Amino acid sequence: MVRATSTPRPRLGVVKLASCDGCQLMLLNLEDALLSVAERIDIVEFPEATSHRSSGPYDVVLVEGAVSTPEQLETIHAVRREAKVLVTIGACATAGGIQAMRNWANHDAFRAAVYAHPEYVESLATAQPVSDYVKVDGELRGCPINGDQLLEFVTALLTGRRANLPDEAVCAACKRAGRVCVMVSQGIPCLGPVTMTGCGALCPGFDRGCYGCFGPREQANAASLGRQFVAMGEAPAEAGRLFAGFTGYAPPFRDVITEFGGAPGVPAGHAPSPASTGTPSGGK
Amino acid sequence: MTSSAVTTVIAEPRSGTGFLPRAEFQHLIDLLAEDGRTVIGPTVSDGAIVYGEVRAVTDLPVGVGAEQSPGRYRLVDHHDARYFAYAVGPTSWKRFVFPPTLELAQSHRDEQGHVSFGPVRHEIPKMAFLGVRACELAALGIEDRVLLGGPYTDEDFRRRRDNALIVAVQCAEPGGTCFCTSMGTGPGVRGGHDVLLVELADGFLVSSGSEEGAAIVARLGLADATADQVVEGSDQLVAARDRIGDPVVTAGLHDRLLAKLDSPRWAEIAERCLACTNCTAACPTCFCTSVSQRSDLDGHTAVTERRWDFCFTKGFSAVALGGNFRPRVQDRYRQWLTHKFATWIDQFGTSGCVGCGRCITWCPVGIDVREELNLIAPPPVLGTEAQAAAARAPRTSVFHVDAVRPETHDTVTLTLSTPDGMDWSRLHGEFVMVSAPAIGSIPISISRRLPTGMELTVRAVGPASTFVTGLERGAEVGLSAPLGHGWPVEAAHDHDVVIVGGGMGFPPLRPVVDEILAHRASFGDVHVYHGARTPGDLLYKEELAAWASRGDLEVGVTVDRADATWLGRVGVVTQLFDHARWDGTKAIAFVCGPERMIQATVSTLAARGITQDRIFISMERHMECGVGLCGHCQMGPFFVCKDGPVFSLAQLGDVFGREGI
Numbered sequence: 025m026v027r028a029t030s031t032p033r034p035r036l037g038v039v040k041l042a043s044c045d046g047c048q049l050m051l052l053n054l055e056d057a058l059l060s061v062a063e064r065i066d067i068v069e070f071p072e073a074t075s076h077r078s079s080g081p082y083d084v085v086l087v088e089g090a091v092s093t094p095e096q097l098e099t100i101h102a103v104r105r106e107a108k109v110l111v112t113i114g115a116c117a118t119a120g121g122i123q124a125m126r127n128w129a130n131h132d133a134f135r136a137a138v139y140a141h142p143e144y145v146e147s148l149a150t151a152q153p154v155s156d157y158v159k160v161d162g163e164l165r166g167c168p169i170n171g172d173q174l175l176e177f178v179t180a181l182l183t184g185r186r187a188n189l190p191d192e193a194v195c196a197a198c199k200r201a202g203r204v205c206v207m208v209s210q211g212i213p214c215l216g217p218v219t220m221t222g223c224g225a226l227c228p229g230f231d232r233g234c235y236g237c238f239g240p241r242e243q244a245n246a247a248s249l250g251r252q253f254v255a256m257g258e259a260p261a262e263a264g265r266l267f268a269g270f271t272g273y274a275p276p277f278r279d280v281i282t283e284f285g286g287a288p289g290v291p292a293g294h295a296p297s298p299a300s301t302g303t304p305s306g307g308k
Numbered sequence: 309m310t311s312s313a314v315t316t317v318i319a320e321p322r323s324g325t326g327f328l329p330r331a332e333f334q335h336l337i338d339l340l341a342e343d344g345r346t347v348i349g350p351t352v353s354d355g356a357i358v359y360g361e362v363r364a365v366t367d368l369p370v371g372v373g374a375e376q377s378p379g380r381y382r383l384v385d386h387h388d389a390r391y392f393a394y395a396v397g398p399t400s401w402k403r404f405v406f407p408p409t410l411e412l413a414q415s416h417r418d419e420q421g422h423v424s425f426g427p428v429r430h431e432i433p434k435m436a437f438l439g440v441r442a443c444e445l446a447a448l449g450i451e452d453r454v455l456l457g458g459p460y461t462d463e464d465f466r467r468r469r470d471n472a473l474i475v476a477v478q479c480a481e482p483g484g485t486c487f488c489t490s491m492g493t494g495p496g497v498r499g500g501h502d503v504l505l506v507e508l509a510d511g512f513l514v515s516s517g518s519e520e521g522a523a524i525v526a527r528l529g530l531a532d533a534t535a536d537q538v539v540e541g542s543d544q545l546v547a548a549r550d551r552i553g554d555p556v557v558t559a560g561l562h563d564r565l566l567a568k569l570d571s572p573r574w575a576e577i578a579e580r581c582l583a584c585t586n587c588t589a590a591c592p593t594c595f596c597t598s599v600s601q602r603s604d605l606d607g608h609t610a611v612t613e614r615r616w617d618f619c620f621t622k623g624f625s626a627v628a629l630g631g632n633f634r635p636r637v638q639d640r641y642r643q644w645l646t647h648k649f650a651t652w653i654d655q656f657g658t659s660g661c662v663g664c665g666r667c668i669t670w671c672p673v674g675i676d677v678r679e680e681l682n683l684i685a686p687p688p689v690l691g692t693e694a695q696a697a698a699a700r701a702p703r704t705s706v707f708h709v710d711a712v713r714p715e716t717h718d719t720v721t722l723t724l725s726t727p728d729g730m731d732w733s734r735l736h737g738e739f740v741m742v743s744a745p746a747i748g749s750i751p752i753s754i755s756r757r758l759p760t761g762m763e764l765t766v767r768a769v770g771p772a773s774t775f776v777t778g779l780e781r782g783a784e785v786g787l788s789a790p791l792g793h794g795w796p797v798e799a800a801h802d803h804d805v806v807i808v809g810g811g812m813g814f815p816p817l818r819p820v821v822d823e824i825l826a827h828r829a830s831f832g833d834v835h836v837y838h839g840a841r842t843p844g845d846l847l848y849k850e851e852l853a854a855w856a857s858r859g860d861l862e863v864g865v866t867v868d869r870a871d872a873t874w875l876g877r878v879g880v881v882t883q884l885f886d887h888a889r890w891d892g893t894k895a896i897a898f899v900c901g902p903e904r905m906i907q908a909t910v911s912t913l914a915a916r917g918i919t920q921d922r923i924f925i926s927m928e929r930h931m932e933c934g935v936g937l938c939g940h941c942q943m944g945p946f947f948v949c950k951d952g953p954v955f956s957l958a959q960l961g962d963v964f965g966r967e968g969i
Contacts, residue, residue, distance in 0.1 A: 205672065
């Protein structure tokens with residue numbers, strides 16, 4: 025049951041799945057703004073900030089992290105039932121994150137190599153974005169998310185307008201900022217053309233290529249960019265590997281990795297498909 | 309003696325052109341700055357020549373240039389003392405007169421719900437733009453028309469424009485992506501500047517283009533330039549123009565481009581286009597923007613902010629309820645290109661392109677508008693191209709007859725090869741002129757392309773064709789290089805294909821089938837229909853059976869008149885697909901045969917939804933020279949041999965089917 029918004033202060037929860045907590049930290053890093061936010065919103069659940077636990081229902085839940093364990097799978101379904109608006113934050117929640125790299129490899133072998141007692145580690149065969157399991161109402165991308173975007177999201181929520189979170193390429197922000205294209209002027213492979221903006225084109229500002237931490241933008245033509253990397257002299261598997269970062273499991277990047285090779289943890293020349301590419305049953 | 313006399317005449321005092329020695333260039337920068345102006349000019353930063361603040365000569369790209377090609381830009385060292393020996397870089401002056409982000413207005417709402425709105429008026433510094441090129445002056449002029457020419461104007465832009473003094477520099481070093489010559493904007497400066505500099509080896513020719521500029525030039529106190537210096541400057545300009553050439557034929561481009569809204573090329577470009585917006589951001593005239601609100605948490609104070617936006621983003625053409633008028637990247641590329649080069653002219657009386665080449669250089673995948681324009685809307689074939697064609701005019705090579713295969717009682721297929729080892733399969737062209745001494749030449753369509761030659765299927769009709777069909781294995785014959793425009797098989801990629809060949813019209817279509825089968829996955833459903841007069845006139849019977857048994861293309865065969873042996877379809881060829889189930893709206897058709905058969909086929913195809921631009925037919929005319937010089941095969945505005953023999957119905961217009969043409 026969803027509670028009607030009779031309270032003037034929206035109840036906001038922050039939920040963590042498989043993640044590093046860096047996105048939650050961005051919320052704390054709002055500092056002065058966080059105090060203003062806290063005056064207007066009841067932050068009832070926030071594990072990074074307080075050990076005080078609270079239950080739903082929530083007006084808004086921010087979900088950090090990928091779904092990686094059976095327990096997290098139960099959690100996300102329970103949270104979805106309790107949340108009016110569910111927003112995923114960060115590369116793990118929106119794209120599977122760095123842990124989704126295991127989706128290309130033998131999960132059991134990894135587990136056995138890392139843990140002394142792998143039998144104690146209960147995890148799913150794949151780490152997947154939240155949207156593979158439940159309906160998601162909004163996303164804040166990035167690794168970690170961008171503080172300005174978070175504040176914009178909260179402001180839009182409080183003022184009742186649509187958040188201004190453009191889904192254009194990093195290039196758009198890069199060119200507005202007057203940066204010189206590192207790909208054209210220095211031959212540095214850059215994922216900016218296929219990556220969603222939001223970071224302020226951070227990496228090209230430091231003479232390096234975007235590595236796609238905000239994930240694919242709308243209609244990302246990743247295949248064409250991959251072909252261009254090859255034309256610039258990258259071996260195909262290396263070109264594919266450039267897409268295999270924090271958001272490599274997101275479909276347009278995943279497809280390029282499959283097509284070009286360069287799957288994480290797999291020697292060049294082998295191009296296995298990820299363990300699961302579809303939406304698991306029992307989801308939406 | 310004569311030459312010195314001439315020099316004396318030219319060296320008469322020239323009003324207004326002075327000479328500024330290189331060593332004194334700092335004096336000009338200081339003069340510009342003295343008046344409280346921020347001097348903005350070329351400077352090397354982040355691996356490119358960008359526009360930034362210039363305080364001293366050492367801020368300029370001394371001896372630095374750039375190599376540019378589609379998708380590539382690299383600084384190079386010229387090892388000289390020049391400051392302006394480069395073509396335009398990634399920055400355009402748009403940034404300084406039309407900022408990437410700009411606060412437009414502030415609004416407030418108090419506790420009682422009262423609202424107020426107020427514009428934001430920005431402090432605008434006095435600026436001097438140093439190193440503005442002819443193409444860039446043209447771009448500023450275009451922006452003036454767009455932003456100041458209508459009933460509503462952009463006052464912030466106006467104030468920035470008014471506050472900028474323009475010191476132009478004549479182009480002497482065009483880049484590899486320049487085409488100002490085609491767009492009529494350069495390389496020579498033709499106005500719009502306050503001061504004009506022409507950089508020479510040891511200094512600058514200086515002239516003025518406005519009163520304000522004249523005052524500055526006067527304050528420089530220069531000696532007059534010598535005639536030799538003036539000639540050095542104009543020689544540089546001529547050389548620059550020659551280097552650029554005329555890469556885009558702009559005559560009639562507006563109409564040509566708008567006639568190609570359905571070109572299959574748009575989809576091909578979208579395969580490469582990243583829709584990353586770099587072209588539009590780099591373009592000095594693109595002016596599209598979006599506005600958004602920024603507010604405090606309570607929404608009491610808000611700022612309306614404008615930012616550069618780009619027609620390449622999906623969001624730019626989005627409407628309420630998830631709708632979008634340009635849902636595909638190909639739609640957006642088409643919008644951009646047709647706006648720049650065609651509809652801009654309707655709106656503003658000028659092209660939106662100045663030929664600066666930035667969109668080519670700064671496209672990460674190197675899409676070249678010069679090439680795309682020529683591909684999408686090819687220019688009419690004019691003199692130069694005719695000359696080029698004539699230069700390729702049929703030089704007759706000797707071919708050997710390797711095999712002769714009878715097809716019917718009067719038709720044979722010859723396998724011919726060239727002893728010179730040339731890869732003939734790569735030569736485009738639809739037909740060859742087959743020559744025999746004392747017999748003459750006849751045009752024969754290629755019925756199969758082979759690595760070392762070709763197959764020709766010939767019916768004995770007149771003396772020459774009877775001679776050719778009578779050739780035996782080992783015989784020699786003369787052949788021209790392939791001529792004419794053939795079937796645009798690549799345009800059929802991702803389409804269904806309908807191939808209809810009547811009688812001897814079928815052999816020219818056989819290479820189309822070969823091409824499709826070689827790249828079968830690139831095409832949708834494929835239908836091959838062949839009609840002949842009698843069962844005995846059917847061509848390639850075994851091959852047709854083999855194609856039919858593949859299972860990945862439909863093969864239909866019919867004859868006009870059956871005989872005792874024939875158990876197949878009887879009737880005209882259109883009856884093979886009168887009631888077919890395929891959807892013509894996704895198909896491209898290639899049709900060849902007798903003219904009446906073509907007309908009937910075209911009507912049937914049109915009724916099934918194939919549009920005129922997707923029906924290609926091969927026209928028959930008397931082709932004598934094969935290269936459009938003899939006039940025999942003239943048909944309306946076309947030479948069938950050179951412009952055809954394959955045409956789209958759309959291309960033929962009302963020439964098709966008209967009697968007596």
